[in-house]
Amino acid sequence: MQMREAAERLLFSSTLEEKLALAPESVSDDSPGSAILLPDAPGRPDELRMVSKGVRADFPGVNRLDDDRERGKMLHFLANHELLAAELMALVLLKFPDAPKDYRAGVYEAMREEQMHTLMYLRRMKDCGIHFGELPLNDYFWRLIAPMETPMDFVTRLNLTFEQANLDFSKHYAQLFRQVGDTGTAAVLEKIYQDEIGHVGHGVKWFRKWKAEGETDWQAFGKSLTFPLAPAKAKGIAPFNAEGRRLAGLDEDFISHLEVSEQSRGRTPVLHWFNANAESQVAAAVSGRRFDANKMELALEEDLEMLAIAWCRKDDIVLLRRRPEKEHLVRLKEAGLNLPEVVTLDEMDGHDFTSRRLGGVRPWAWSPDAAKLLRPLTNRVSSNVPWQCREPLPAICFSKEIGNRLEELLEQDGLAERGGVFCRNLETATAEIAIRLREGDVLLKAAHACAGRGHRKVLQNEPQSEHLLWIEKILKNHGGLVVEPWLDRVLDFSSLYEIGAAGEVKWIGMTCMENDAHGRFLGTVVNAKWGSDLDSELREFLFRECKANAFYRQQIPVVLQKLFTEIAPDYTGPVGVDAMVFRKPDGTIGLRHVVELNVRMTMGRVALELFRKLHLQSDSSQPGRFRILRKNNLPKELLSPACSQVINNAIIPLNDPATAKAFVAVWES
Structure with a gap:
């Protein structure tokens, strides 16, 4: 028999x-014939014709493998794959x-082996009814x-791709079938493996x-595959x-890269982008300047984009400026983090988004840089999701003024006193400073300052010329500043929210912040129950006297919704209120009920999400702690290439210390 004859019979026959x-095991290939055109589908009997594109066969859960019919369903699914593999090989x-x-x-x-695999599955299916x-x-x-x-x-x-994936599936399910006592199916899967x-x-x-x-x-x-196929x-x-x-001959470099490679499996992915210099971008736009990031601003975005x-979520896409080293991704996975799909800026044009829908876009903040970068993806975002591409938010959303506006609304409703005044010119600012200095020192905050940067303390005995x-x-550079009393801080905390497509404000959680004496961000502490680690004086004050839980969970969302209806009625995304x-x-x-209002992702939200992903897995009552450290102050063990000791000691570097600038x-947990 000729090889071509055997292939034609398998591909075009209409009977199983x-x-x-x-x-035959041995055939001649001296008459391969001419290349055929691609048929619409392989020949099959009516009952085995494949359904139209987009319809997937039902696949049972592994928790029901001890049920004959459920096992049969899985075998039916696998038999079709084996038959298809045989038909595709005939097509080749x-x-x-x-x-x-x-x-x-x-x-x-x-x-021939795929034919045998199909027959083995059919026999096991028959036994399952x-x-x-x-x-x-x-x-x-x-x-x-x-x-x-x-x-x-x-x-x-x-x-x-598909047969390599079966190296995972067939070995794992052979073990599962043995565990439920189905040694016959286990033997089939072991042979297929x-x-x-x-x-x-x-x-x-x-x-x-x-x-x-x-x-x-x-x-x-990676270069050989086009969407929807991908290495993952x-x-x-x-x-x-x-x-x-390894037994199949793949090398360690390939295996280690594949292990940390991810891509959405069915759920339309959301694209995420880290643009932590949003306030600086807006400040430049407001003053008519071009934003030129300095060395530290560049390092901030490049080092921390892995946040x-x-x-x-695991099925999402993270857009990065540079691809992390695979060794670091392995460490993150070992630490318990589900990794998303990674796409770099350089790969973005070549990445086949044109044939791929997105479930939304979520930058750190909707500042001018994010809007410009993500605008080309507008038509690729599904219309029924809340996180659409959009134009930049109004500048006030990145200004201290918006926090001041929130305080005004709370004051009008009799819920809180206003702590500061937003000033747009020198006359107003100096007058307000003079009034405040009668009671004590004063704190000045640049309109678009972030994380404690752009602050200045004015002392009562300081000559006016000093500031x-x-x-x-x-x-000149920010268009305004806030004048407020200098307060002797005891506790900084943040209440976190998410604004939905209908303008509804959902409370997400609360964290305690670690700031230095000047209000610059150092870290965040998260507990399963917020405030459980506070001393008795603070607990008594916050929970009994101020009724903080009710205020931040119930009253602030109502006022936030009113505020955003006026300022940015179409905004959907994260919001943080610092207090x-x-x-x-x-x-x-x-x-001080409202110190700042941040219309973006925040480090407090990062810490809360990390706590839910990493800390709650351990069922520990201890708090988790998120910190941003300067590389030149790192403990030596964090600079270790392996970092295994660090992870074992529950200190996880989220970005790679070896490549951080x-x-x-x-x-820390």
Whole structure:
């Protein structure tokens, strides 16, 4: 028999018996014939015809594998995949008659094994009371692989993607079936696992022959796939099986890269972007200047952009300026963080977003830089999601003025006293300073200052000339400043919210901030129950006297909704309200209900999300702590290449200390 004849029978036969009649072990390939055109679908009996694009077969949960019918459903799903693999291998033989003889011989051998795999599944299905065709059959493999234009396409799509993923699936499920006492199905999966190692190995051999010279296997693999295929699809929904990949001949560089590679599996991903210099961007726009980031501002965004993994989900996309080292991603995964898909700015144009929908875009802040960068994605965002691309928020949203406006509304409702005054010119500012200095020292805050930067303390006995030049400069560059009393801070805390598409304000949680004496951010502490670690004086004051829980959970959301209806009615996204407990001159304590209002993601929100992802897994009553450290002050163990000791001691560097320029964010639990 000719190889072509066996392939034609398998691909075009309309009966299952003919398709699965095992091809001879030895055939001739001296008459491969002409290349065929791609058929719409393989020949099949009516009951085995695949359903239309977009419909997926039902796949049972692993918790029901001890039920015969549920096992049968899974076997039905797998039998269709094995039959499709055999049909696709037959298609390769018919579509590429001029491919190397050794390659074609390997494909033919694998085709026969796929026939045997299908037959083994059919026998096990029959024992479970399921006949082939009584459940929907999806055409996913056919749609993605059959349009191949070269044998290399087949190698990368089937051998190195779907069959490689089966190295995880078949080994893991063989163990699960043994655990529920189904040794017959376990034996089938174990046989398929061994054969799959050979199929992947055959693909690896030819992939290396055909890939571009000078490229690593991982580089060539990534370039060879187009959406919806991606390297992450080469992993099964099962524990990662590095040993099976080694047996197939994949190298350690490829295996380690794949282990940390991610892509959404069905859920439309949200794209996240870290632009921590939002306030500075707005300040430049307000004053008519071009924003030129200084050395520390550049380091802030580049070093800390990995913080986006805190608030994103596993199926999301994080857009980064540079790709993290795979060793660092491995450490994060070992620490318990589910990694998102990573796309760099350099890859963005080449990344096939055009054929891919997004479930929204979520920058750190909707400042001018974010709007400009993300605007090209507008038409790729699904219309029914809240996080649409948008133009920049009004400048007031990045100004201390918005916090002042919130205080005014609270004061009007009799809920809180206003602590500061927003000034737009020198005359108003100096007059307000003079009034405040009668009662004590004064704090000045530049309109678009962030994280305690752009603050100045004015002492009662300080000559006016000492701060006039600073005020003039701030008014020129920021368009305004806040004048407020200098308070003896006892506790800084933050209440976090999310504004929905209908303008509703949802309370998310609360954190305690660690600031230095000048109000500059150092870190955040999170507890399962906010305030549980405060001393008795603070607990009594906040929870009984001030009724802080009711104020921040119930009253602030109502006023926030009113404020945003006036200022930015179309805003959806995160909001943070910073507050402070302070010591009065008479020794008692007071509450500054609103110190600042941040219309963006905040470090407090980062800490809260990290706590939920990392800390609650350990079921510990201890607080978690998020800090941003200067690299030149890092403990030596944090600079260790492995950092395994650090992770074991529950100190997790969130960005890579080895590549950081100035800042390292850490989580401590």
